[in-house]
Amino acid sequence: MTAPAAGAPKKRGRPVRKDTGGPGARERILTAARAEFAERGYDKASIRAIARGADVDPALVHHYYGPKEKIFAAAVETDFAPALEAADILRKGEHDTLGERLTRFTLGIWENPATREPLLAIVRSAVANDTAATVFRELVTAQLVARIADELELPDPRLRAELAAAHLVGVAMLRHVIKVEPLASADLERVVGIVAPAVQRHLAGADPSPTRPFP
Template sequence: MTGIPDAPGAPRRRGRPARTETGGGPGARERILTAARAEFAEHGYDKASIRGIARAAGVDPALVHHYFGPKEKIFAAAVEQAVAPAFSAPAAVTEGPPEGAGERLARFVLGVWEDPVTREPLLAIVRSAVANEIAAGVFRDLITSRVLVGVAAELGGPDAQLRAELAAAQLVGVAMLRHIIKIEPLASADIEQVVAMAAPAVQRHLMGTGAD
């Protein structure tokens, strides 16, 4: 019967834990996401845990499950928020003349990596994706559906998806060598020089083999 509190000492009913016991309430979901991003960044996908995320957020692990489900789902939510700045990549391709698409896309994508606020979550995601197939699948699906499909749609023409992926591979490779592996002189080169030198290759991928 609803509305009647449990007797003192009575076992708690099954279901969602009481708000006072879980640390729930306003802002709980965002606290969990913030804690999840930090947990994945510090420990990687394999070693991060629902319990660790819950402890950092000040909630019961059951509340993490309530909002997000299993670990791969909360990882997907954390990834989506971290990758969100890249969702505007398709617009960078079409916001000017076609002959400048490679430079615009290179400037946009590498710019996301240059900003420490957006770079640090991306570094954590890439490290997890490299080390774990589940994390790689989450990252792959998100980038494909929210970025590459959009870029391909803007490009149109034969092999648009492949061209978009080759352009992305060029830029992700530059970003990884610059910010993760830190190969010199690329790691410390001026970003304007990097953009200028990477843009022609990106342009060829976007416009097709042999494009100027």
């Protein structure tokens, strides 16, 4: 057999394929996606980067989750899961403490860095990208607002739930995102004491419709 000429390029075999599955692959992908979206936001995150973080082929990301907006939705649902327990909070306690319980629970999520940081990443993505905003809005509408509304036995339950959510999200945004003073550094108990009565009115007070027409 003739020896290969000196300096001749060596034939390369097929590259070793990356692991495309196995136990825990789906969970690794979701964990990598959450980290990627949190660090880079929706616009800059990519399926390839998520695949690298999970040590799988990009095709496997598509196989389990579909396009980027679908895996973003899965990541958002996981990160937003603590907030989805708000409806359960309304079932535990007296009717006249609805506002305090929901206010304390919701603002408490934002006070805890472990739950606040993923929420901040979601909000930043939703503000910057229409697709991310749509995903987030659908989750909040279907799994948070609708569930709170189901617990209310008053006229306009959906409107009341949305008003309560808007009030609490607005407080959280000013306190933790925009960091407006003195709200940003105010004692949490002081904030709860001021906000809770307004939330109580949304959830259990008078008809939220205007009593007189706007000029």
